[in-house]
Amino acid sequence: MKHHLTHGRVVTTIAPADEPITLADLKRQIRVDTSDEDDQLTAYIKAARELLEEHTERALVTQTRQLYLDRFPSCQTIEIPCTPVTSIESIEYIDPTGQLQELDPSSYVADLVSSPARIRPAYGRFWPAIRYQMNAVIVTFEAGQDVDEVPERAKQAIRLLAGHWYANRETVLIGTISKEVEFSFNALAGQLRWH
Structure with a gap:
């Protein structure tokens, strides 16, 4: 029985100073060599990390x-x-x-x-x-x-999601996962869950 967690809620008060993958890392993954969409790509990285943390109940970076x-x-x-x-x-x-x-x-x-x-x-x-x-x-x-201690599986899941959102930005909302990447994401996230 876990009555002590019934009404518990966790919020982030100081966000990570760095993301698990860099902007340059994602741009190599999706083969982008201009800086025109750097702000959007950075937002995709953050959103992907937050979604992965939510699915795994894990804090990836400090x-x-x-x-x-x-x-x-x-x-x-x-x-x-x-x-x-x-x-x-x-x-x-x-x-x-x-x-x-x-x-x-x-x-x-x-x-x-x-x-x-x-x-x-x-x-x-x-x-x-x-x-x-x-x-x-x-x-x-x-x-x-x-x-540098973040598992490679977590980094790959972030690349996968951020790259998917970039490639399908006209039809996919940030924070959602389409069926075509859901299996891979769930496989990676499942290995990172702590319970």
Whole structure:
């Protein structure tokens, strides 16, 4: 039973500084040697990376995200539905008086090796009392990896999608996958999923 994830929502607060593939990489893939459409191609790369991250619940490159929960879990374990998590930046909560508080890092322990990453109160400690309201708990964390550590399968999936959107820009909306690339994309994404 995962009641602690029932109302959880993850948002990206600081986007990656770099994408898994470069503009030059995509242009080689689709055989484009002019700069006339660089902005559009860059948008395709970003959209493809975001879609792949959504399908795999994986952060491909270093970024900061926040997990919003309505309460601390009764089972005491917070699971972060994203991998890889590289650090827990903070845990904030709304106390019973309505004030935003930040937990002392010594009051909890994080397991960043497991997928999903887990956070529990330190030995002999418990989560504090909170005000009963939506999004009363905010976990800020860093996720992802360096660009040169991104798996080649992920890069290929991004090239595949971005190239497809470029070749079919008159008939395909960004964010959608046509049947002709869906099988390949799903095969690559399936290998990257962590559960």
